[in-house]
Amino acid sequence: MMSAGEEVRSVVLTGYGGYECLKVKPWPIQALGAGDVRVAVAICGVNFSDLYTRQGMLRELQPPLVLGTECVGEVTAVGAAVAHIKVGDHVLCYKFTGGLYRDHVVVAASHCFVLPPGMSYEDSAALPANYLTAYFCVHDIGHMRAGQSIFISSCAGGVGWAATQLACSAGDVTIFGTCSPEKHDAVRENGVTHPLTYDGYEQELLKHSPDGVDIIIDNMASSAFTINQRLLKPLGRIVVIGANSMVTDSQKFGWWSFLRLWWSTKNVSARDLIMQNRVVAGLHLGLLMERQPNTIQSAMSHLFQLYEQGKIKPHIDSIWPFDKVVEAMRLLAERKNVGKVLLRVETADK
Amino acid sequence: MMSAGEEVRSVVLTGYGGYECLKVKPWPIQALGAGDVRVAVAICGVNFSDLYTRQGMLRELQPPLVLGTECVGEVTAVGAAVAHIKVGDHVLCYKFTGGLYRDHVVVAASHCFVLPPGMSYEDSAALPANYLTAYFCVHDIGHMRAGQSIFISSCAGGVGWAATQLACSAGDVTIFGTCSPEKHDAVRENGVTHPLTYDGYEQELLKHSPDGVDIIIDNMASSAFTINQRLLKPLGRIVVIGANSMVTDSQKFGWWSFLRLWWSTKNVSARDLIMQNRVVAGLHLGLLMERQPNTIQSAMSHLFQLYEQGKIKPHIDSIWPFDKVVEAMRLLAERKNVGKVLLRVETADK
Numbered sequence: 001m002m003s004a005g006e007e008v009r010s011v012v013l014t015g016y017g018g019y020e021c022l023k024v025k026p027w028p029i030q031a032l033g034a035g036d037v038r039v040a041v042a043i044c045g046v047n048f049s050d051l052y053t054r055q056g057m058l059r060e061l062q063p064p065l066v067l068g069t070e071c072v073g074e075v076t077a078v079g080a081a082v083a084h085i086k087v088g089d090h091v092l093c094y095k096f097t098g099g100l101y102r103d104h105v106v107v108a109a110s111h112c113f114v115l116p117p118g119m120s121y122e123d124s125a126a127l128p129a130n131y132l133t134a135y136f137c138v139h140d141i142g143h144m145r146a147g148q149s150i151f152i153s154s155c156a157g158g159v160g161w162a163a164t165q166l167a168c169s170a171g172d173v174t175i176f177g178t179c180s181p182e183k184h185d186a187v188r189e190n191g192v193t194h195p196l197t198y199d200g201y202e203q204e205l206l207k208h209s210p211d212g213v214d215i216i217i218d219n220m221a222s223s224a225f226t227i228n229q230r231l232l233k234p235l236g237r238i239v240v241i242g243a244n245s246m247v248t249d250s251q252k253f254g255w256w257s258f259l260r261l262w263w264s265t266k267n268v269s270a271r272d273l274i275m276q277n278r279v280v281a282g283l284h285l286g287l288l289m290e291r292q293p294n295t296i297q298s299a300m301s302h303l304f305q306l307y308e309q310g311k312i313k314p315h316i317d318s319i320w321p322f323d324k325v326v327e328a329m330r331l332l333a334e335r336k337n338v339g340k341v342l343l344r345v346e347t348a349d350k
Numbered sequence: 351m352m353s354a355g356e357e358v359r360s361v362v363l364t365g366y367g368g369y370e371c372l373k374v375k376p377w378p379i380q381a382l383g384a385g386d387v388r389v390a391v392a393i394c395g396v397n398f399s400d401l402y403t404r405q406g407m408l409r410e411l412q413p414p415l416v417l418g419t420e421c422v423g424e425v426t427a428v429g430a431a432v433a434h435i436k437v438g439d440h441v442l443c444y445k446f447t448g449g450l451y452r453d454h455v456v457v458a459a460s461h462c463f464v465l466p467p468g469m470s471y472e473d474s475a476a477l478p479a480n481y482l483t484a485y486f487c488v489h490d491i492g493h494m495r496a497g498q499s500i501f502i503s504s505c506a507g508g509v510g511w512a513a514t515q516l517a518c519s520a521g522d523v524t525i526f527g528t529c530s531p532e533k534h535d536a537v538r539e540n541g542v543t544h545p546l547t548y549d550g551y552e553q554e555l556l557k558h559s560p561d562g563v564d565i566i567i568d569n570m571a572s573s574a575f576t577i578n579q580r581l582l583k584p585l586g587r588i589v590v591i592g593a594n595s596m597v598t599d600s601q602k603f604g605w606w607s608f609l610r611l612w613w614s615t616k617n618v619s620a621r622d623l624i625m626q627n628r629v630v631a632g633l634h635l636g637l638l639m640e641r642q643p644n645t646i647q648s649a650m651s652h653l654f655q656l657y658e659q660g661k662i663k664p665h666i667d668s669i670w671p672f673d674k675v676v677e678a679m680r681l682l683a684e685r686k687n688v689g690k691v692l693l694r695v696e697t698a699d700k
Contacts, residue, residue: 136585140493140585141585141629143490143493211641225620233642234637234638234641234642234645235486235490235491235638235642235645237629240620240623240624241624242624267617267618267619267620268617268618268619268620268630269617269618270575270590270617270618270632271632272632273590273630273631273632274590274591274592274632274633274634275632275634275637276632277632277633277634277637277638277641278631278632279491279587279629279630279631280618280623280629280630280631281623281628281629281630282620282621282622282623282624282625282626282627282628283624283627284624284625284627287584287625287627288584288585288627291561291584291627292583292584292585295584295585
C-alpha cells in the first residue's frame with residue numbers, strides 16, 4: 001500500500017482552463033517523509049481557490065497537478081519525526097497549494113489538526129479555508145466586540161457563513177451581508193440582521209447605519225474595495241480576503257478582466273488613512289500558515305472550542321461523490337451554494 | 351469678567367512663519383454658549399500640532415488665531431445646557447483646532463473631561479494629545495496583547511513615551527523605539543526594551559527580532575512608512591499618526607519638502623496587503639473627536655483608571671511660564687525634550 005510509484009485516485013488538473021481540464025484518475029503519491037503523515041481521506045472541502053487554480057490565476061501552480069486544499073480522514077501511517085499525531089487519529093489537513101483531492105494523501109504533520117473526539121468529518125472539513133479565514137477577519141484583525149457592527153460581502157458563501165456565526169459569538173452585534181435575494185431567508189436564519197442585495201447595498205446599509213460599520217469583510221478585491229471603505233466608521237477595519245469577482249463560470253482565466261479589476265482597485269494612501277481614521281488589512285490564510293503555523297494551530301484550537309460550545313456550526317450545502325467534482329465546483333462558480341460544498345471519497349480499501 | 355468684548359491674555363499667531371509670528375497679548379474671548387464651559391486655565395500642553403499650525407501646514411486654520419490644543423483648569427461658569435460639569439470642577443480640555451493657550455477659555459463641554467479627584471493639573475495636561483493617541487494605537491487599533499512586540503518611532507517624545515507605558519500595561523512585551531542616543535537611558539527606564547538610533551534601526555530591529563514586530567507606531571509619514579511595513583510580522587498592525595518629519599525648526603512651512611515627503615510615501619495596494627497579511631491604519635485624534643466624541647470620552651475614562659492604578663505616569667520634561675512659549679515650542683521642534691512640555695498660566699485674578 002505504500003510502495004514506491006504507488007498511484008491513488010486523484011482529481012488531476014491537466015491544464016489551465018474549463019472543467020474539461022479536470023480528470024479523476026490514478027496519480028502517484030509521494031513517499032512518507034519523516035515529518036509527514038499519511039491519511040485515508042473521507043471528505044474534501046471545495047473552495048474558490050480550486051477555481052482560481054483551474055483558471056490559471058495562480059501561475060506558480062503549474063499543471064499537471066492534483067487539486068484540493070482541505071481534507072479530513074484517518075491517519076494510516078506517521079513519519080519517524082512526528083510526535084503529536086498517531087495512527088488512527090482523525091485529522092484535518094489544509095494546504096493552500098493543493099494536492100488533497102485524493103483518496104489517500106501524504107501531508108506534512110504541520111499542516112494537520114487532530115480533531116477533538118466526536119467531531120464529524122463533514123463539519124470539520126468546512127473549518128480550514130472558511131472558518132480560519134473568518135476567524136482572523138472577525139477576531140484577530142477585526143477585533144470585534146459586543147455592540148459593534150459588521151458588513152460581510154457574499155454572506156451566504158463559505159467564509160461569509162462562518163464570519164456571521166463568529167460575529168454573533170461576540171454578542172449583541174449588527175450584521176449586514178450581501179447575497180442574492182433567494183438566499184436572504186437562509187442567511188437571516190444564520191444570524192445576518194440585514195440581508196442586502198449586491199445592487200445598491202451601499203445606500204441600503206447607510207439607511208440603517210448612517211455612520212457606517214465597525215468591520216467589513218471584502219472578498220471581491222474590485223472597485224467595491226473603494227466603495228466599502230466609505231462604509232467604515234472612524235477606527236473601522238476593512239479586511240480584503242480575496243478576488244471572487246475574478247472567477248467566472250466554466251472559462252479560462254481572463255487576464256483582461258483580472259487587470260481591469262486591479263486597476264479599478266484604487267491604492268490606499270497614508271494621508272487618507274489618517275484623515276479617515278481607517279484601518280485597512282489584507283488576509284491570505286495560505287501564506288500565513290507557511291509563515292506562522294503556530295498562529296494557525298492556536299486559532300484552530302479556539303475554533304474547536306467554539307464548536308464544542310455550540311457557538312459555530314458549519315452548514316453543509318451538499319456532499320458530492322468524488323466523481324462529481326465538476327458539478328460541485330460549478331455550484332460555487334455559479335454562486336448557487338449556501339454554505340459548504342464537500343466531496344465524499346468512497347473507496348473499497350478503507 | 352464675562353462682559354462682551356472682554357479680552358484675555360492669549361498666545362496669538364499673527365501669520366504663518368517662524369517664532370516671530372507668536373505674540374502673547376490680550377485677545378477677545380467668545381461669549382459663553384448654552385453648551386459651553388468657561389475655565390480658568392492653569393496648565394497648557396505643547397504639541398507638534400502647534401508647530402504645524404504656526405508653519406502653515408494646516409491651511410484651514412487662518413491667522414490671526416489663538417494657538418493651543420490642550421489645557422486644564424477650574425470651571426468658573428457653565429452654559430445652561432451643560433449637565434455633567436459644574437462650577438469648581440477641574441477639567442481637561444482638548445480641541446485640535448486650537449484656541450486654548452490663554453488664561454481663560456470658553457470651550458464646548460463635549461471637549462472637556464472632568465478630572466478624577468487627586469489628579470494633578472500637570473499630569474492631566476499631558477493626557478489628551480499624547481496618551482489618547484497612544485491609547486488608540488496600542489489598544490484599539492494595535493490590539494496589543496501579552497507576549498507581543500512593538501516598534502515606536504520617536505519613543506522619547508510625548509506620544510512615544512505614552513505608548514511605551516501603555517504597551518507595558520499589556521504585560522510581557524518587547525518594545526523597540528527610536529530616539530537620539532543621549533535619550534536611550536531615559537527611554538529604557540520608561541520601559542523600552544531596545545532603544546535604537548534613527549540611523550540603521552531597521553537592521554538592528556531585525557537582528558533582535560528576525561520575523562519583525564506585531565505593532566508599529568509611525569509618526570514620520572515619510573519614506574519610513576514603506577521601510578516600517580517591512581518590519582511587520584504577518585497580521586502585524588502599522589499605525590501612521592503624523593508627519594513630524596515635516597516640522598523644521600524656526601522656519602516657515604516648506605511646501606517642497608512637504609510634497610517630496612508625500613511622494614516618497616508609497617501608496618498601499620490591496621494586493622500587497624493580502625500577500626503580506628498586513629494591517630495598515632491611520633489615526634487623526636482631532637477628527638476622531640469631532641466624529642465620535644463618545645469613543646474619546648470612554649478612552650479617557652480608561653486612561654484615568656490606568657493612571658489611578660499607577661500603570662501610566664506622564665513624564666514632564668519641563669514647565670515654562672506663559673511668556674516663554676517660544677522657548678517651549680523650540681524644545682519640541684529641536685527634539686530636545688524627553689516627555690511632555692507644558693506652559694503654566696500665572697495670572698493675578700485667579
